[in-house]
Amino acid sequence: MGVSVEFTGLERCAISGYLQRMNLPSVCGIDLPDGFRRHDALGRFVPLQRVDAPVETMGHAMSVCVAPGGDDYGHKLSSLYDFVWYVLTETANNVRQHSGGSGYAAAQVNHTEGMVRVAIADNGRGIRQSFCEAGFPWAAGLDDAAAIRKALEPLVSSKGTPTNEGVGLTLISGLSRLSRAWLLIVSGSGLVRLGPEGRFDSGLLPGKGRYEGTLVAVTFKQAEVNDFPLLLTAAKFEAGLLPQSQPRGNFRP
Numbered sequence: 155m156g157v158s159v160e161f162t163g164l165e166r167c168a169i170s171g172y173l174q175r176m177n178l179p180s181v182c183g184i185d186l187p188d189g190f191r192r193h194d195a196l197g198r199f200v201p202l203q204r205v206d207a208p209v210e211t212m213g214h215a216m217s218v219c220v221a222p223g224g225d226d227y228g229h230k231l232s233s234l235y236d237f238v239w240y241v242l243t244e245t246a247n248n249v250r251q252h253s254g255g256s257g258y259a260a261a262q263v264n265h266t267e268g269m270v271r272v273a274i275a276d277n278g279r280g281i282r283q284s285f286c287e288a289g290f291p292w293a294a295g296l297d298d299a300a301a302i303r304k305a306l307e308p309l310v311s312s313k314g315t316p317t318n319e320g321v322g323l324t325l326i327s328g329l330s331r332l333s334r335a336w337l338l339i340v341s342g343s344g345l346v347r348l349g350p351e352g353r354f355d356s357g358l359l360p361g362k363g364r365y366e367g368t369l370v371a372v373t374f375k376q377a378e379v380n381d382f383p384l385l386l387t388a389a390k391f392e393a394g395l396l397p398q399s400q401p402r403g404n405f406r407p
Contacts, residue, residue: 214239328393
């Protein structure tokens with residue numbers, strides 16, 4: 155039996171404020187009270203927007219907002235730009251390939267805290283059902299939390315269009331751990347969290363909750379992402395995607 159994971163009061167307040175700033179009520183057609191005013195972006199965030207093709211264009215627009223000028227080679231924010239672009243485009247391609255539904259993405263940077271937040275959610279079939287419909291015989295024996303953990307393993311699924319290598323969530327989780335980020339993945343009734351200490355926790359949504367789709371959210375400190383190519387190489391090495399002779403680099407666990 156899964157363990158129910160409770161959100162702290164601080165997490166609940168942060169989620170509520172984040173969703174209001176990111177324009178979720180308007181995107182979902184929710185009527186807002188008279189006088190309600192959403193904060194102006196002012197270069198701090200990209201309001202919630204639909205994931206559509208080409209995802210590279212969406213990834214660029216969001217990444218350049220979070221890291222202005224980072225798309226230029228050698229810019230001081232180039233690693234931040236590349237990190238955000240990678241997370242957004244990999245998860246957006248997962249939405250298009252596996253979910254069977256619509257996806258929505260948002261990104262935010264808090265210059266005072268030095269924190270960056272990126273999230274993509276879809277209203278599709280969810281990770282476990284995606285495995286079942288792909289014909290994997292082992293999928294029927296998994297609960298939703300176990301299916302999320304399975305999706306973090308390399309090369310579990312590389313089927314569908316657009317094609318990928320089946321390593322999107324694998325490398326995003328590796329990058330999150332190496333950069334001491336907070337990673338949250340929700341699908342069905344399952345939830346998997348990773349904290350800066352590098353430990354994964356998994357369980358069930360509180361209150362017998364269920365989300366018919368998949369949510370991936372990454373929060374990290376900008377100061378932890380100074381060399382994205384090295385981070386990505388280390389994540390690939392740890393996932394067994396590079397030869398064992400490949401330099402590992404020095405990262406905190």
